[in-house]
Amino acid sequence: MDGFRKGQNEEMSHESTGNLFSPGLEGVPVTHSAICDIDGLKGSLTYRGYPVAELAAHSTFLETTYLLIWGQLPTPQQLRDFEGEVQMHRRVSFRVRDMLKCFPATGHPMDALQASAASLGLFYSRRAIDNPQYVYDAVVRLIAKIPTMVAAFQLIRKGQDPIQPRDDLAYSDNFLYMLTDREVDPLAARILDRCLILHAEHSLNASTFSARVTASTLTDPYAVVASAVGTLAGPLHGGANEDVLLMLEEIGNPDCAGVFLDKAISSKRKIMGFGHREYRVKDPRASILQGLAEELFARFGKDHMYEVAKSLENEAESRLGPKGIFPNVDFYSGLVYRKLGIPRDLFTPVFAISRVAGWLAHWREQLGANRIFRPSQIYTGPEPRSWTPPEERIEPLDS
Ligand code: CMC
Numbered sequence: 001m002d003g004f005r006k007g008q009n010e011e012m013s014h015e016s017t018g019n020l021f022s023p024g025l026e027g028v029p030v031t032h033s034a035i036c037d038i039d040g041l042k043g044s045l046t047y048r049g050y051p052v053a054e055l056a057a058h059s060t061f062l063e064t065t066y067l068l069i070w071g072q073l074p075t076p077q078q079l080r081d082f083e084g085e086v087q088m089h090r091r092v093s094f095r096v097r098d099m100l101k102c103f104p105a106t107g108h109p110m111d112a113l114q115a116s117a118a119s120l121g122l123f124y125s126r127r128a129i130d131n132p133q134y135v136y137d138a139v140v141r142l143i144a145k146i147p148t149m150v151a152a153f154q155l156i157r158k159g160q161d162p163i164q165p166r167d168d169l170a171y172s173d174n175f176l177y178m179l180t181d182r183e184v185d186p187l188a189a190r191i192l193d194r195c196l197i198l199h200a201e202h203s204l205n206a207s208t209f210s211a212r213v214t215a216s217t218l219t220d221p222y223a224v225v226a227s228a229v230g231t232l233a234g235p236l237h238g239g240a241n242e243d244v245l246l247m248l249e250e251i252g253n254p255d256c257a258g259v260f261l262d263k264a265i266s267s268k269r270k271i272m273g274f275g276h277r278e279y280r281v282k283d284p285r286a287s288i289l290q291g292l293a294e295e296l297f298a299r300f301g302k303d304h305m306y307e308v309a310k311s312l313e314n315e316a317e318s319r320l321g322p323k324g325i326f327p328n329v330d331f332y333s334g335l336v337y338r339k340l341g342i343p344r345d346l347f348t349p350v351f352a353i354s355r356v357a358g359w360l361a362h363w364r365e366q367l368g369a370n371r372i373f374r375p376s377q378i379y380t381g382p383e384p385r386s387w388t389p390p391e392e393r394i395e396p397l398d399s
Contacts, residue, residue, distance in 0.1 A: 121222035151178035201358030254311035273331030280324035
């Protein structure tokens, strides 16, 4: 790990303002939170105190969502009520479907999701955020409708009509059904549900920070989720899961992983699905996802890209491991989604379906002790100067 990065004290510097400056806010606490805890050296992750591995083994996505947002595992009655409410609100207005039909079929599904999540704010009364019923209804609507909108855009862009949700199907089963228009294998649906649990929350990552910043202005929860979706889309964050698959295809063969790594490292190219601001060991979620991928391969057949991925991980250990760079959650998730029949550009929307639970937990927590986010900056621009008429301006030499 030596040499991976400058120590926190070194990296944060006292500028002339006397304020601490840490690029990317590394190591800077910006809130108290009781939702999720990460130990980046031990590789442990808990939601409300429960190890994520236990939740992924025994819980369901909706139960975990309830836990994250309301802080306790639900009683059987609370869970039945929550599942029932979510099931009742899965449908989206024909206006939302018509809006999705107007989007270009070539557009990225994350952009379609960001726009459609924001559009929900047009349908529901705004900013009653101090009313507990409004908060509960907004949570239910967002958890219920986001998968429907992702599946609807997928079918619409293929020239098909969206499929209505099926009331007899559980959350993940219904999503796969709406996406593929086929009967869903129970193992496939359970594995997707476990993936959703694993992706549901991860403390103050970029999109959750975005959600909290937006929440701190007291805007509506649909705007909070839309801003977080936009942030998740980037390749340094949730968008990495797509790029991992592209990278594995580029490598093509397990024997080529070492040469690929050497070239990438010498040209300072990032290895997608590797590295994390918090972890200095393999992301615990990556290990669980790898196990889920193997379960799927045992049942539905192998994927050659998995051999490439394992070889890349092995080869990377000696090259990047000493710097604390190991596979993160995005490294194996794409291989799981691909085996579930989910197209590559839907990997990040599926991540978003899950992470909406964490965003909403942080939205509620932010409202409980709100102060608007308004950090400061260290100004590096010109000294005050006077406007000059156009004819007196000279083009700077370096422009
Ligand atoms: N491949 C090669 N080198 C890396 C990688 C990587 N994936 N990640 C970090 N490094 C190196 C980096 O080049 C730098 O080296 P040096 O100090 O010699 O210049 C050092 O490690 C620190 O990197 P950084 O980018 O400053 O670290 P960060 O904490 O700001 O970034 C990260 C974390 C996740 C953005 C970064 O590791 C990365 O870009 N990884 C690839 C993209 C990726 O997989 N993103 C998914 C993140 S996890 C899930 C999620 O958020 O969705």
